[in-house]
Amino acid sequence: MNNRFFKKFYYLFFSMVLISTFSIKSLYSQDISVNVFLEPPYPLELSAYLEFDDQLVVGVTNTSGSAREIKLNVEVNGPGGFQIPAQRIMEEAINLPAGETITYTGAEIRDMTDIDEDDVDYGEYSKEDIIRTGMLPEGDYSICVAAFDFNTDERLSAGAPDDCYDFTLNYAEIPEIITPENEAEIPTDEIDHITVTWSDPAFSMFDGTDLDIEYTLQIVDLEDTDYPDVPPQEYFDDGIPVFFEETIDADGSGFSTYIIEDAGFEPGHQYAIRVTAEDKANHISYREGGHSEVHQFLIPGSESDCSFSDPGFEFRAEAIYPGQADTIPFGFIPCVMEIFPHCENYTRLVYKHISTRADHGSTPDYDRDLVTDNWPEGPRAYLIDEMGAEEPLEDRPWQFISNLREEQEAAMPLVRGKRYIWNMASIQAYIGSDSREAETVSSDYYYGMTKPVLSTPENQDTLDPGDIDFEFAKGTAPANLLPEVVKLLAVDRGDVEGALNIGNVRERWVLQVFTSQEFDESNLVYTETGLVDESPDQEEETVSEHVYGAETLSHAFNDQGDYWWRVIWLKNPEMEIPSNNYYSEDTFYLSSPVWKFTIHEGTGGGGGGGDEDEEEPVAGCGSDCLYTNDIAETNISSLNTGDTVH
Secondary structure, eight states: OOOHHHHHHHHHHHHHHHHHHHHHHGOOSSEEEEEEOOSSSSSOHHHHHHHHOEEEEEEEEEEESEEEEEEEEEEEEEGGHHHHHOOOOSSSOEEETTOOEEEHHHHHHHHTTOOOGOOOOOSOOHHHHHHHHHHHOEEEEEEEEEEEEEETOOSSSTTTTTTTEEEEHHHEEEEEEESTTTEOOOOOEEEEEEEEEEEOOOHHHTTSSSSOOOEEEEEEOOSOGGGGSSOGGGGGGTTEEEEEEEEOOOOOOSEEEEEEEEEOOOOOOOEEEEEEEEETSSSOEEGGBBBOOOOEEEOTTTTOOOOSTTOOOOOOEEEEEETTTEEEBBBBBOOOEEEEEEOOTTTTTEEEEEEEEETTTOSSSSSEEEEEOOOOOOOOHHHHHHOOSSSTTTTTGGGOOOOOOOHHHHHHHOOOOOEEEEEEEEEEETTTTTEEEEEOEEEEEEEEEOEEOOOOOOOOOOOSSEEEEEEEOOOOOOOOSSSSSSBBSSSSSSSOGGGGGGGGGGEEEEEEEEEEOOOOOGGGEEEEEEEEEOOOSSSSSHHHHHHEEEEEEEEESSSSEEEEEEEEEOTTTTTTTOOTTTGGGGGGEEOOEEEEEEEEEOSSSSOOGGGSOOOOOOOTOGGGGGGGOOOOSSGGGOTTTTTOOO
């Protein structure tokens, strides 16, 4: 409320009071009429009632026929026996002519009193708690101002309740910051658009009240301050310059969102954020001055710029793709490592890649030394500025492909069903001319598909003659089918290898049905084949569904008897389909389990034998009847997804 309006309002207010006072004078014998008004929102702090400000206005009117010399006493009464007692310290009388009104502000009343917190009667409340918090208890209060004759101490005004202003202190709970959470770390690729959200319980506490809430969002940069040794609320009252400030009007929902864009947050800096609520309609007051709890957040800098001389610095590397002992079907499989910590100021990386097919012994099939370009401003800046990568990059600046496609395909073409061991050795990270070396990292993978998973007809099922539906999943996808990165940092000067360079999946499955477990050409009664030809340049979920998803086929079986079926993966998906549709044991590298079903008239459908044990191979046949044996040390056909070979 501006001063001009304030003065006009109270002039009108006390003029009306004066008229009403004269009209009812016959009912009272008092010569002085006192009217007290406290402008809302009512202050919640004890200090506000010890040192009144201009929220308090007192009008004193002489209703007698002669001038009077008076003095005033001020008293505050609250719940539970709380009281700020009256004080009479006026050294000079107030000369009040007959029929005149004098208006006093709180500041002028304060000059007439002399009282501090030790003079207060705290009633049933803890003096220590009120002094410590500075806040009054909730409840009903009254401010009473009585007029006395300056010379005789005779009461001249009516006394309570006529000389009093009654009001109630209700606290609105402070806003609660939701995001960023306290002690949050905000990645550097998000600092240009930080979302701040908070709730305001006042809207539910004072439902139906005409509120006009305005929020002030403030952020201070705690860099180069003594913030660890200062209570959080004091960050905003301790002379720390405000880094960012904005006012936001509430929309009435009790929840607010504000997006801070391009504010200039700096990596490595700690920030504090606070939201302050104020009711511009002056209907409610907030606890703690409306200030929310202070949240701190960090723009990570501990790993942004590193120093090899730091005693806690430990350089290491991890193999992150393919996963240990995973079976991967792509024609070229990038071997990816990640280095730690994620320093923004690395300037170069040197390392050596070694790959060996497991059945070739210890002699490497493919190896090469790798040296990255120099990164004057670090790997992230290089990836963006030189390679055209776009944020968010997440961990990509510290992930590296260690094998190069054309070289590896020439030196070590992948063979389906084989296990490959790869190592990264002599891994050296540079900051300027100084370097640190990590221990060698090793991993392995299998090239090809995983075992098909049969579904129907179930094992040991008995079915009526007619069309039989065959359903199976082509395999089980590994947990990490594709690298998470889209574009990886150069492993050779001026060259970039990325996930888009992963070879396509090109595999051929064959469904076979025999009338005997001997699986020779004479027992083959049904064959169907399909080609999987899939590019990795898609979402991982899509690739997984197309490569490993279910196949459904149907074929008529009218001859009663026992049948055995399986699904195999061919070593060479480009081989010509045999004229007799029979694929011999040496043409495939992996087979599903073998399931049996029986065609018998009058069964009424399926026999539901899926809970029975799988039928054992015929005597003398052994596992080689079901699977090939291409791997020297271990038969991959006997492996399940995730098995480790030693």
